[in-house]
Amino acid sequence: MLTDWAQAHERGVVVAGPMWDGDRWSDAVTEFCRRTGWPLLAEPCSQLRRELDGVAVTDHHDLLLRTPWADDEPPEAVLRVGGAPTCKPLRLWIERHRPAFALVDPANTWTDASFSVSLHLPAGPDAVADAAGKLPRGASGWAQRWADADARAGAAIDGVLDAEPLLEAGVARQLGRSLPGGHALYVSNSMPVRDVDSYLRARAEPLAVHASRGASGIDGVISAASGVAAAGTPTTVLVGDLAFRHDLGGLVGTFDSPALLDLTVIVVDNGGGTIFSFLPAYGVVDAGAFDRLLTTPPGRSSAELASGLSAALGFEHHRIRSCEALGELLAQSQLGSGLRVITIDVDADANRNQHRRIAEAVEIALAAGNPDLR
Numbered sequence: 001m002l003t004d005w006a007q008a009h010e011r012g013v014v015v016a017g018p019m020w021d022g023d024r025w026s027d028a029v030t031e032f033c034r035r036t037g038w039p040l041l042a043e044p045c046s047q048l049r050r051e052l053d054g055v056a057v058t059d060h061h062d063l064l065l066r067t068p069w070a071d072d073e074p075p076e077a078v079l080r081v082g083g084a085p086t087c088k089p090l091r092l093w094i095e096r097h098r099p100a101f102a103l104v105d106p107a108n109t110w111t112d113a114s115f116s117v118s119l120h121l122p123a124g125p126d127a128v129a130d131a132a133g134k135l136p137r138g139a140s141g142w143a144q145r146w147a148d149a150d151a152r153a154g155a156a157i158d159g160v161l162d163a164e165p166l167l168e169a170g171v172a173r174q175l176g177r178s179l180p181g182g183h184a185l186y187v188s189n190s191m192p193v194r195d196v197d198s199y200l201r202a203r204a205e206p207l208a209v210h211a212s213r214g215a216s217g218i219d220g221v222i223s224a225a226s227g228v229a230a231a232g233t234p235t236t237v238l239v240g241d242l243a244f245r246h247d248l249g250g251l252v253g254t255f256d257s258p259a260l261l262d263l264t265v266i267v268v269d270n271g272g273g274t275i276f277s278f279l280p281a282y283g284v285v286d287a288g289a290f291d292r293l294l295t296t297p298p299g300r301s302s303a304e305l306a307s308g309l310s311a312a313l314g315f316e317h318h319r320i321r322s323c324e325a326l327g328e329l330l331a332q333s334q335l336g337s338g339l340r341v342i343t344i345d346v347d348a349d350a351n352r353n354q355h356r357r358i359a360e361a362v363e364i365a366l367a368a369g370n371p372d373l374r
């Protein structure tokens with residue numbers, strides 16, 4: 001059934017949403033993409049954002065799908081594996097174009113809040129492998145279009161990030177560059193999971209990327225990451241300042257067995273819950289009320305909290321400012337075990353502004369490759 005379905009469409013994409021066992025899908029998805037010539041839009045939490053031979057793995061679909069380029073040649077088909085994707089522009093793109101949509105869903109969860117699925121298959125990777133095996137090799141022009149756009153987007157992003165002080169996008173990009181293979185990255189909800197989706201690039205060496213997407217809670221993040229580390233995998237957790245203070249108790253939890261855990265906590269301190277400043281209400285409603293009710297800026301910085309607690313609990317605390325300093329610390333995480341907390345102060349306005357300029361730079365880069373979009 002999946003074979004006929006795939007053959008009926010030329011311009012398809014494979015979407016990989018969050019799943020802890022993405023490794024099990026890797027061969028099947030790779031072969032399916034190779035045969036169909038469809039690109040793979042894999043978020044890091046799918047475990048499939050990695051270099052896969054012969055597959056156009058997109059790193060930057062979150063940014064690509066905000067541009068006119070995305071609607072210039074709309075998709076005819078989407079094959080999804082894994083949970084509901086984190087990327088909002090991807091959801092909106094699918095809602096806008098209503099392509100044929102196959103969900104391969106072994107646990108029969110049918111997570112599809114926008115009712116986009118047109119073919120539901122309660123099946124696993126074998127079904128995808130089986131279909132791939134029967135498909136003839138398709139044309140690769142479509143995958144190449146995505147690969148070219150993704151490369152342009154990547155260069156535009158680097159152009160902005162390399163010229164500016166370290167902010168949230170640069171942290172996410174650096175995690176992908178510096179974390180050693182075999183490590184785990186645990187990302188908090190709110191902006192960390194989104195920044196990692198937008199800026200962490202496919203790598204050759206696998207990195208297990210986890211998040212508790214569920215109801216998007218920002219509670220228990222350090223504790224959950226400690227659980228990953230306690231299972232024996234060196235783990236780095238990327239967390240916002242509010243989520244950090246929600247689970248300071250999680251730091252205490254590591255206290256009894258510091259030598260058994262290899263856990264690095266990276267706190268991006270932007271002065272509260274700044275995800276809300278990306279909402280339409282920001283700048284429209286009264287600024288004081290917005291801050292008090294939504295941003296809820298904490299009185300003390302994460303650096304102050306971390307330095308006070310580091311003395312009490314005996315962990316290392318580093319307050320850093322640059323990409324280089326972050327890269328050096330992350331590379332050292334191979335060297336030993338224990339708990340480390342790295343705090344990074346981020347100016348929320350500069351960060352919001354940079355996100356906007358990155359999106360503009362990507363749009364310009366894509367339009368430059370296509371006279372119709374200029």
Ligand SMILES: Cc1ncc(C[n+]2csc(CCOP(=O)(O)OP(=O)(O)O)c2C)c(N)n1
Binds near residue numbers: 191216218239274
């Ligand atoms: C347990 C829980 N409480 C409240 C919320 C609502 N909420 C969503 S994002 C967010 C702000 C998180 O702030 P921070 O961790 O600093 O991340 P940032 O938005 O700055 O990236 C809040 C309070 C939630 N998702 N979960």
Ligand SMILES: [Mg+2]
Binds near residue numbers: 240242268270273274
């Ligand atoms: Mg914050």
